[in-house]
Amino acid sequence: MKLKMHISKIKCINDLTIELPIERGLYAITGQNGSGKSTIVASASRVFFNLPMKEYFGDTVDGAMIEFELDGNKRSWHKKGKSWLQKQTGSMNIRGFYEGSLIYGYRFKDTTYEKLKKSESIDKAKLRPSHEFIRKNLGLILQGDEDYYEKLYEVPREYAKFDSSIFFYEKNGIQVSQFHMSTGENLLLSILNSLYIKNKERKNASKQCIIFLDEIELALHPSSLKRLVAFLEDMARQYDYAIYFSTHSIELISGIKPDNIFYIERYNDGTIGVNNPCYPAYATKFLYDHSGYDNVLLVEDDLAKSIVTRILRKEKLLNSRLVHVLPCGGFRNIIKLADDVTRNNLLGKRASICIIVDKDVKEQAIKYKKENGLASSCGMNFLPIESxxxxxxxxxxxxxxxxxxxxxxxxxxxxxxxxxxxxxxxxxxxxxxxxxxxxxxxxxxxxxxxxxxxxxxxxxxxxxxxxxxxxxxxxxxxxxxxxxxx
Structure with a gap:
């Protein structure tokens, strides 16, 4: 089942329709800076999130809209004059939460300076130990040690007068409030607290749950990010979550299968396209982690990679050289990526790059490469079978x-x-x-x-x-x- 969303005249997106699967698993929405990733996840959260639209999208023009359709049921937000009007037909039958990369989301959405000052003077007797789910996973993900935050406390919301709990931890006899923790600690506490609440709801829930996390790599070390991905994979399996990352992190994208990667591409005329499925190599666009190779072979999918890799081994072509076979998706993706890499010398002067595509697109690939003047220096050949x-x-x-x-x-x-x-x-x-x-x-x-x-x-x-x-x-x-x- 998929959530169909149409966005019109919201921030940098003039018109876009995208269908997002809601089955359990990890998904990535990626693209270059300014492509609209954060706008897409913020817009998608409107399917279950009801905060004022201006707080999230600023001033928008008359006629702006976000429309949803799920299993025949519809929900929409339309800007008319100075107001946003909400309309719904049927039940969307979906829950979730959204965590913005820096400001928006569930974290501190009601924060004021006065409340921050009051949080520092909270009676320590009001503190209670945080739930083990939050305490242990905070330590495991950030430090690789479930007991790193041995003394983690929270202030019940009725005392803190915030919409959500406020956390403290104690190290060497010193208590540190959440407002003085690192950005990574803050972000992860917010995610873990929201998950803890949702997990309890999921025991008897019939509604699908979708989670949007916007550019979480900004606050986390790559090692923590990998542990977070493994943790969220487990959560998705246990509690039937569809978890979406808005990201351009190689660590995140490389752990997600191509069918679950949505690459947002902005064209010269300002229009936006969605490339799905998308292989991680194309999603990251630049082969940061492949410098140092003697040869890079771009192929369409894992079948092509398996065929080429077997030939390389049988023909002893891997002796005394570093060769990387990289699945990239369709032939257009391969040719554009090869052109980008060669024009910008992204592999260094010593490396060469060549293209191998499926037999069924031979004529199309030759025509596309020639008409667009792409990857002229790259050799191209074709597999013995179709896809x-x-x-x-x-x-x-x-x-x-x-x-x-x-x-x-x-x-x-x-x-x-x-x-x-x-x-x-x-x-x-x-x-x-x-x-x-x-x-x-x-x-x-x-x-x-x-x-x-x-x-x-x-x-x-x-x-x-x-x-x-x-x-x-x-x-x-x-x-x-x-x-x-x-």
Whole structure:
């Protein structure tokens, strides 16, 4: 299920429609500075968050709007004159919380200087030990030690006169209030406190919960960020959360699968596009962590990476050199990224870069590269098969490769048979229009997940089969790689 959102005339976004999955898991909304990431997550939080619109978006023009649709139910905010009007049809059936990177979100939304002064003079007898969930995870994520904040206290909101609890910790006999803690401590306390409250609600909740975290990397060390991602993955699994990061952190993005990455791209005419799925290499745009390689090979997906990596090993092309095979998404992504890297010399003078795309886009890729004058110095070659999804659709449904069908049946689809899955696929209304094979693959992938098997096992078998059966196309790729690398 997806939350459909339309934004019009809000800050830097003139018109954008985006569909955000609400199934459990981690998601990233990324893009270059000024692309609109923070505006998107702040706007999306309006589906459950009712603070005054001007506090979040400043002065907006007449006619600005945010519209939502979820499972046939609708909610909208429309700017008319000086007021924002809210309208709803049906129940959105969704909860959540939003944590802004610096100012907005749940953290200190009612803070004033007078309240800050009063918090320092709170009767220490009113302090009570913080819940172990907050105390231990604060220490684990920030310091790698669950007992680092051994003495963490909070002031109940009725005494602090804030909308949320205020925290203190004690070190070496000295008490430090939340308002004197580091930005990272403040941010994480806010997130953990909100999660603690939501977790209690989730025990008997039927509504989906979506969490938006805006640029949290600004306050956290990369090591803390990695521990936070692992912690939030666990929370998503346990409590059925969809957790969205607005970020351009490599540490964050690299831990999220391409299907869950939304790259916001702003074009020269001011319009905005959404690239999804998106591989981390394209999302980060610049290969910061790949300097020092002798060769970088840009491919479309993990199937392509597996084929190329196997050739490199078999042909002993990895001897005395550092080679990185990098999945980037569709052929346009690969060509644009290669052009960006070569024009700006992002890999250094000693490194070379080449492009390998799927066979089914050969003519389109050559035309796109030539017409746009992109990556003219980069060699380009083509895999012996189409995309994994198209290859499976053709080989298992339309022009059945009996040897491949039997191998997948024997080694992968042993519980629910491949015949049964294909029969179910043929009955779907999308059967005739599934030209790219994504509907079929989604069906197969669901079965793999139900059996706790991942895509990698399927890819390994297909690559092994290709090397046995597709001798000439594999030979062509070998020649290309020898030429590029030697």
């Amino acid at each position: 994994l999804e198209k290859y499976l659709r053709m080989s298992l449904v339309y022009n059945v490769d009996q040897k491949l069908f039997k191998r997948l049946s024997d080694y992968v689809f042993q519980q629910r048979s491949l015949q049964e899955l294909i029969a179910e696929y043929r009955k779907l209304k999308e059967f005739d229009t599934d030209k790219n094979g994504k509907v079929l693959y989604s069906l197969l992938d669901t079965e793999l997940r139900n059996r706790r098997t991942d895509r990698a096992e399927l890819i390994d078998l297909i690559v092994e089969y290709l090397f046995e059966e597709n001798k000439q196309p594999i030979q062509d790729i070998k020649k290309f790689l020898h030429k590029e690398l030697e």
